[in-house]
Amino acid sequence: MAFSVLPSSPSIRSSISYPRSMVVSNKMSDNKINNVGEGFLSPPNKGIYKSQRSLQDLTVASVASRLPPPSVAEGHWHHSAWTSIRQERWEGELVVQGEIPLWLKGTYLRNGPGMWHIGDYNFRHLFDGYATLVKLHFEDGRLIAGHRQLESQAYQAAKKNQKICYREFSEVPKAENFLAYVGELASLFSGASLTDNANTGVVRLGDGRVVCLTETQKGSIVIDPETLETKGKFSYSDSLGGLIHSAHPIVTEEEFLTLLPDLVKPGYVVARMEKGSNERKVIGRVNCRGGPAPGWVHSFPVTQNYVVVPEMPLRYSAQNLLKAEPTPLYKFRWYPHNNAYMHVMCKATGKIVASVEVPLFVQFHFINAYEEKDEDGRVTAIIADCCEHNANTDILEKLRLNNLRSYNGEDVLPDARVGRFRIPFDGSPYGTLEAALDPNEHGRGMDMCTINPNYLGKKYRYAYACGAHRPCNFPNTITKIDFELKKAKNWYEEGTVPSEPFFVARPGAIEEDDGVVISVVSEKNGGAYALVLDGSTFQEIARAKFPYAIPYGLHGCWVPKN
Numbered sequence: 001m002a003f004s005v006l007p008s009s010p011s012i013r014s015s016i017s018y019p020r021s022m023v024v025s026n027k028m029s030d031n032k033i034n035n036v037g038e039g040f041l042s043p044p045n046k047g048i049y050k051s052q053r054s055l056q057d058l059t060v061a062s063v064a065s066r067l068p069p070p071s072v073a074e075g076h077w078h079h080s081a082w083t084s085i086r087q088e089r090w091e092g093e094l095v096v097q098g099e100i101p102l103w104l105k106g107t108y109l110r111n112g113p114g115m116w117h118i119g120d121y122n123f124r125h126l127f128d129g130y131a132t133l134v135k136l137h138f139e140d141g142r143l144i145a146g147h148r149q150l151e152s153q154a155y156q157a158a159k160k161n162q163k164i165c166y167r168e169f170s171e172v173p174k175a176e177n178f179l180a181y182v183g184e185l186a187s188l189f190s191g192a193s194l195t196d197n198a199n200t201g202v203v204r205l206g207d208g209r210v211v212c213l214t215e216t217q218k219g220s221i222v223i224d225p226e227t228l229e230t231k232g233k234f235s236y237s238d239s240l241g242g243l244i245h246s247a248h249p250i251v252t253e254e255e256f257l258t259l260l261p262d263l264v265k266p267g268y269v270v271a272r273m274e275k276g277s278n279e280r281k282v283i284g285r286v287n288c289r290g291g292p293a294p295g296w297v298h299s300f301p302v303t304q305n306y307v308v309v310p311e312m313p314l315r316y317s318a319q320n321l322l323k324a325e326p327t328p329l330y331k332f333r334w335y336p337h338n339n340a341y342m343h344v345m346c347k348a349t350g351k352i353v354a355s356v357e358v359p360l361f362v363q364f365h366f367i368n369a370y371e372e373k374d375e376d377g378r379v380t381a382i383i384a385d386c387c388e389h390n391a392n393t394d395i396l397e398k399l400r401l402n403n404l405r406s407y408n409g410e411d412v413l414p415d416a417r418v419g420r421f422r423i424p425f426d427g428s429p430y431g432t433l434e435a436a437l438d439p440n441e442h443g444r445g446m447d448m449c450t451i452n453p454n455y456l457g458k459k460y461r462y463a464y465a466c467g468a469h470r471p472c473n474f475p476n477t478i479t480k481i482d483f484e485l486k487k488a489k490n491w492y493e494e495g496t497v498p499s500e501p502f503f504v505a506r507p508g509a510i511e512e513d514d515g516v517v518i519s520v521v522s523e524k525n526g527g528a529y530a531l532v533l534d535g536s537t538f539q540e541i542a543r544a545k546f547p548y549a550i551p552y553g554l555h556g557c558w559v560p561k562n
């Protein structure tokens, strides 16, 4: 394969300059020199790149990056994790320290909100940022990396008008006058004012299309996994309607399962889209059992035969949706008196086979679920695991950029755990929720979880997530959870913020943890590196320094090399 450091689109090539200092030699010998000379864990960046000067050189003349965010202008360099990306795109080969396994062939793509300002206006919340895609292409032990801004309508309009033009997670466009506000309310109901800033996840469908996603349905955007170019809207050809959906569909080679909350008649529609299709078909519907609106469904789990529909006490709030200024819980409200529920729907028939009340819970992310069986093979219960924030909504507030950027050494990250639900199939009205292991195993921080995808919906032993090395204000370790031993192995490097660990299985692997775990790590002084851990030992096997700061990102996917 030819390794190119040049962007593939001629129109963009002309607008980007690649200073010599950014274009790293792609000779295989680089690999060896670093292996021998520096070792895996020595600080990277030894004379490989000139960081600050190159950053300036690299900034393209995009409207959004014409002005640096005020904090940088004032001379405070935030942690890279919470600092807007400084250029629209870059691509180049990184020098690898250590050994990337030769079997690792393909591209890891990561999405996330990487630009948190427009002009000189700074956004408030982590989830508001415009989507930044990062790619790590692994082949023959080498690593071509890059990033590119997603050209959503929301991002393009913001660049053009130098202001926020669509409703983001917490940001609302300023109404110029009362009439404009009334017009804006009307457009809220039509969905026209909602963002399409697909900054949450990226999935590879069974037919090979790669789609960026967020919580608004219109924020489903197809990209080219090689160039990261925005190709256009993924439009759903059905008439299911609604404006929002779960940001995390369940995607396999065969299908795409999604949850559509119904805010009018509180409940959820479970739908399935077959490989190659744009049409979602309804599997079934669940009516809410409590509260005036459905619970927030950022994600949901499935087993081999069932879809699990969570009804979290943190519910969408019509009142808060209409507010121009963010409320403490943004578009949501906490309804502890309406209880929490878990529903189980049969995938084949759409029938609800269990619906139980469970202890109150707060989660963004389910990890996995599976069917518990008796000795005759009959399903006795569903086990569903999630990153559970001890039924405490404070985490939403902690993810405000001000809080993330003003870390002063205090231990302010609220406790979280691996919450394990058991939803019995014996008709009993209650399910249980308990910690799957002692939360101290992972520093009582827990989020951004993945598993070996071959174990989706099946009994599994391992999960990978971000935990905490305290004191901290954000999850700062990569942790491997062993559910059998109820133990965790933790990777930690002082001052860094690693993003969601992503597991890639070794072809032909028998063991569940035979593979690698990939993460992109943001450093405190304007650096970032790609990190590869051995899935089994959890030891670092390779890292490669980016020539500039990569901000924190959320979720990723794997695009195997054909």
Ligand SMILES: CC(=O)/C=C/C=C(C)/C=C/C1=C(C)CCCC1(C)C
Pocket (backbone or CB within 6 Å): 113, 126, 127, 128, 167, 168, 169, 194, 195, 199, 200, 214, 215, 216, 244, 247, 321, 331
């Ligand atoms: C980045 C992330 O994890 C979550 C992003 C959530 C977003 C963009 C939510 C957007 C919404 C609106 C703009 C209005 C309707 C409600 C809601 C889905 C929360």
Ligand SMILES: CC(/C=C/C=O)=C\C=C\C=O
Pocket (backbone or CB within 6 Å): 200, 364, 395, 416, 445, 446, 447, 448, 474, 475, 554
């Ligand atoms: C980053 C995060 C929570 C961290 C807390 O410990 C949640 C992200 C949610 C959206 O994907």
Ligand SMILES: [Fe+2]
Pocket (backbone or CB within 6 Å): 200, 247, 248, 298, 364, 365, 554, 555
């Ligand atoms: Fe998420």
